[in-house]
Amino acid sequence: MTTWKPWSPEEEALLSKHWGNGEPTKTIATLFPARSAAAVLKHGYDMGLGPRECGRPCFSPVWEGAKHALAGGKKMTSNELAALLKVTPHAVQKQMRLRHGTEVRIGGFDVRAHAPHVIRWTLGTGPDAPAPKRKSRKEINRAFSRRMRKDPEYCARQNLRARLRYAEKTGKLIRRDPAASWIGTPLPGATA
Structure with a gap:
């Protein structure tokens, strides 16, 4: 049957x-x-009707939270969104990459003195904000020197090295003789 x-x-x-x-x-x-x-x-x-195109609509709680946070034209970095949504920055970056150009775009950049520029995301389509001009090696080194000149520990180390180089150059540096290094050290087992 x-x-x-x-x-x-x-x-x-x-x-x-x-x-x-x-x-x-x-x-x-x-x-x-x-x-x-x-x-x-x-x-x-x-019947030969071909493959089915019936995938579920993609739902992501991270994306829903990011949409809510970016509403009203706000611009936020991935780290700021991650801290607000209490998720990892990687999860936010993944959603932004998936939807870049269709639902989200680069709205600007955080320009930092000694780090790569950080992307600020915003909702909407359209052209991305232009990336800031990269600094030359000379500009980066000049900014580093300016920061270090304000650091007292760095200045003290540099001064100490300069004094040592000057003493070596003028022949005024007296190095300790390695053969006489035992003088002044207590003998093992001896009490003072």
């Missing part, structure tokens, strides 16, 4: 009509009460 029921031409026409509409296969299977979703899918492939 066979339990398989042949497909009627009307059922095949109905399946062809709904095959490419993007709905899930389970939704289409409700039109055929005597058939399972797997049977509907198999028969559609057997």
